[in-house]
Amino acid sequence: MNEVEAGRRLRTLAKEIARHNRLYHDRDAPEISDADYDALLRENAALEAEYPQLIRADSPSRQVGAAPSTVLAKVTHARPMLSLENAFSGEDVHEFVRRVRRFLSLAEAEPVALTAEPKIDGLSCSLRYEKGQLVLAATRGDGAVGEDVTPNVRTIGDIPQQLSGAPEILEVRGEVYMSKADFAALNQRQAESGGKVFANPRNAAAGSLRQKDPAITAARPLRFLAHGWGELSEPLGTTQTEAVDRLRALGFPIDQRVVRCPDADAALAHYAAIEHERADLPFDIDGVVYKLDRLDWQERLGFVGRAPRWAIAHKFPAEKAETTLERIEIQVGRTGKLTPIGRLTPVGVGGVIVSNVTLHNRDEIGRLALREGDRVRIQRAGDVIPQVVENLTPDEPRAPFVYPDHCPACGSEAVAEEGEVDIRCTGGLICPAQRLERLKHFVSRGAMDIEGLGEKTIVEFVEAGLVEKPSDIFRLRREQILGREGWKEKSVDNLLAAIEGRKGFDGARLLFGLGIRHVGIVTARDLLKCFVTIEALESAAQGETGIAELSAVEGVGPVVAEAVHDFFHEPHNREEVAALLELARPAPFVSQARETEWSGKTIVFTGSLETMSRDEAKAQAERLGARAAGSVSAKTDLVVAGPGAGSKLKKAEELGIRVATEEEWARIVAEA
Numbered sequence: 001m002n003e004v005e006a007g008r009r010l011r012t013l014a015k016e017i018a019r020h021n022r023l024y025h026d027r028d029a030p031e032i033s034d035a036d037y038d039a040l041l042r043e044n045a046a047l048e049a050e051y052p053q054l055i056r057a058d059s060p061s062r063q064v065g066a067a068p069s070t071v072l073a074k075v076t077h078a079r080p081m082l083s084l085e086n087a088f089s090g091e092d093v094h095e096f097v098r099r100v101r102r103f104l105s106l107a108e109a110e111p112v113a114l115t116a117e118p119k120i121d122g123l124s125c126s127l128r129y130e131k132g133q134l135v136l137a138a139t140r141g142d143g144a145v146g147e148d149v150t151p152n153v154r155t156i157g158d159i160p161q162q163l164s165g166a167p168e169i170l171e172v173r174g175e176v177y178m179s180k181a182d183f184a185a186l187n188q189r190q191a192e193s194g195g196k197v198f199a200n201p202r203n204a205a206a207g208s209l210r211q212k213d214p215a216i217t218a219a220r221p222l223r224f225l226a227h228g229w230g231e232l233s234e235p236l237g238t239t240q241t242e243a244v245d246r247l248r249a250l251g252f253p254i255d256q257r258v259v260r261c262p263d264a265d266a267a268l269a270h271y272a273a274i275e276h277e278r279a280d281l282p283f284d285i286d287g288v289v290y291k292l293d294r295l296d297w298q299e300r301l302g303f304v305g306r307a308p309r310w311a312i313a314h315k316f317p318a319e320k321a322e323t324t325l326e327r328i329e330i331q332v333g334r335t336g337k338l339t340p341i342g343r344l345t346p347v348g349v350g351g352v353i354v355s356n357v358t359l360h361n362r363d364e365i366g367r368l369a370l371r372e373g374d375r376v377r378i379q380r381a382g383d384v385i386p387q388v389v390e391n392l393t394p395d396e397p398r399a400p401f402v403y404p405d406h407c408p409a410c411g412s413e414a415v416a417e418e419g420e421v422d423i424r425c426t427g428g429l430i431c432p433a434q435r436l437e438r439l440k441h442f443v444s445r446g447a448m449d450i451e452g453l454g455e456k457t458i459v460e461f462v463e464a465g466l467v468e469k470p471s472d473i474f475r476l477r478r479e480q481i482l483g484r485e486g487w488k489e490k491s492v493d494n495l496l497a498a499i500e501g502r503k504g505f506d507g508a509r510l511l512f513g514l515g516i517r518h519v520g521i522v523t524a525r526d527l528l529k530c531f532v533t534i535e536a537l538e539s540a541a542q543g544e545t546g547i548a549e550l551s552a553v554e555g556v557g558p559v560v561a562e563a564v565h566d567f568f569h570e571p572h573n574r575e576e577v578a579a580l581l582e583l584a585r586p587a588p589f590v591s592q593a594r595e596t597e598w599s600g601k602t603i604v605f606t607g608s609l610e611t612m613s614r615d616e617a618k619a620q621a622e623r624l625g626a627r628a629a630g631s632v633s634a635k636t637d638l639v640v641a642g643p644g645a646g647s648k649l650k651k652a653e654e655l656g657i658r659v660a661t662e663e664e665w666a667r668i669v670a671e672a
């Protein structure tokens with residue numbers, strides 16, 4: 001991999017890992033296994049080690065968790081709540097100790113004692129006591145800012161409300177978790193009452209704590225184990241062991257498997273013992289945490305990036321089992337992505353019964369040469385969605401699995417983009433699997449922006465069968481809506497007037513609203529700047545030289561060209577577009593640009609803007625006749641940088657490109 005490729009890969013990794021962090025930490029709904037997630041992190045770390053100059057401001061190696069949810073109040077931690085580095089082998093653990101020795105310049109003979117303890121699979125929580133009273137409880141959030149869960153935490157029996165003989169300020173940190181037995185019973189109750197069934201104890205604990213109603217938390221069997229601390233007005237001891245003993249004496253639950261080990265080998269022996277016991281433990285664990293016992297050493301080591309240098313989590317290997325792959329089914333996601341799912345003969349893996357696996361994509365099926373009927377080895381890594389790691393019967397004669405080239409939900413053609421493994425349905429507008437998301441996008445503020453037709457209403461209309469595709473919005477009749485619950489005459493009239501008002505609307509916004517892959521509002525404008533009407537664009541896209549013609553448009557590359565071509569290639573889409581054009585009659589493109597000194601220039605906006613949205617800034621640039629671009633190059637004429645600007649600003653400075661603040665930009669606009 002060369003430097004350019006590495007930079008590109010790092011960008012992809014940053015985006016992907018951030019997405020998985022949100023899914024896992026914020027939404028409690030991971031899409032990939034922890035083992036796959038950890039592999040992404042390791043790939044990122046290896047690339048950063050090779051190309052330190054490419055380390056991004058938003059690098060996953062510097063981030064903890066995910067931003068706090070907006071449902072709960074935010075709490076800025078007095079001391080950050082960090083993550084842990086991972087070790088996957090005994091050798092990794094020895095290397096950790098060697099790193100510590102080097103950092104502290106320890107003599108050969110100097111022993112390095114560690115504590116070893118189970119890594120509880122819950123969610124971390126910080127409890128703040130002032131003068132012995134519990135005053136604040138917070139989740140980790142992104143490490144710097146967490147969520148205020150004080151009223152909820154007050155309902156957890158394991159957590160003392162009052163302490164005697166505690167330091168004046170004491171922040172205790174530990175894990176809120178649910179025992180396996182309580183989790184099973186809760187899920188049973190939830191299923192019987194038609195409530196949410198949780199994927200695993202960690203999700204159940206997180207879902208029970210990270211919500212607004214303390215009565216719900218109180219009804220859930222949450223528990224707590226302390227394993228560390230944050231701000232302190234006086235030390236708890238001189239070693240980790242002493243400090244933990246002190247916390248226990250103050251009344252905090254501490255797991256009995258926390259032990260002091262004189263060296264790494266002793267710690268590894270304790271790891272083996274805990275791993276042996278794992279299945280019988282009352283709660284889920286995903287590894288063993290080692291910490292330096294001496295607190296003065298912990299202090300000197302401090303932390304780097306997202307984790308302390310003085311601790312490491314030794315993860316357990318994934319659990320495996322063998323079974324039969326009975327069927328391969330293709331699911332269509334909300335964005336049209338086809339995902340193969342394996343239906344298995346149910347089998348127990350690490351304490352849960354597994355009957356489905358994700359097969360990721362077509363390439364993965366090819367790599368494992370999977371066919372319906374094969375025996376497979378599956379793996380579950382303390383996670384929700386297990387995966388196939390090996391085909392045990394690749395040589396048995398069996399018909400190969402034929403991957404569909406049409407969408408099972410709507411019958412449209414399904415294609416892979418150049419260089420991409422994912423296969424997508426091209427029938428976006430008419431595909432039932434994508435219906436809701438497409439419609440939400442169509443009416444959204446950046447697209448048709450129909451007042452009174454928000455996401456909620458779209459969901460209502462789709463569920464009622466009133467709307468299936470965008471053109472149906474223009475077919476809505478008064479009597480269809482009137483008489484529905486919550487709709488008064490006035491609101492129906494307002495809605496119909498708003499829809500009526502969108503006839504003859506900006507063609508670029510309608511084109512953007514179609515949700516063609518890679519066609520954002522800027523690209524939609526670029527396309528119509530050249531073709532003027534959607535009809536003209538459509539016939540160009542369908543022509544023999546369509547892709548070449550589209551690629552030649554200023555601001556449009558081959559990827560966009562191909563996506564537009566694929567979209568108009570699909571007869572269902574053409575039919576729907578024709579109906580839309582007939583009903584909505586969008587306006588042909590009229591350039592809003594004036595002739596100014598900025599005409600034809602290229603401007604890049606980076607960082608956050610405070611007085612306007614990014615979209616507004618781009619629109620301003622366009623009105624000056626300039627083009628808003630996404631990345632800085634030698635052809636850039638101006639970079640407008642707000643707070644938090646990173647690599648783009650750096651690049652502009654390197655290239656000697658003019659840089660303006662948001663305020664200066666506002667002046668440029670006013671004066672042009």
Ligand SMILES: NC(=O)c1ccc[n+]([C@@H]2O[C@H](COP(=O)([O-])OP(=O)(O)OC[C@H]3O[C@@H](n4cnc5c(N)ncnc54)[C@H](O)[C@@H]3O)[C@@H](O)[C@H]2O)c1
Binds near residue numbers: 125
């Ligand atoms: N599957 C996914 O999409 C996905 C996404 C993000 C994270 N993850 C998984 O989540 C984990 C990463 O999350 P993370 O950043 O919270 O790191 P982590 O959970 O691996 O380790 C840090 C946390 O461990 C907790 N912990 C539990 N027992 C402890 C003990 N005895 N001593 C000290 N700390 C203890 C602490 O709360 C600490 O915040 C990994 O296992 C990763 O695989 C998975």
Ligand SMILES: [Zn+2]
Binds near residue numbers: 409426432
């Ligand atoms: Zn489809």
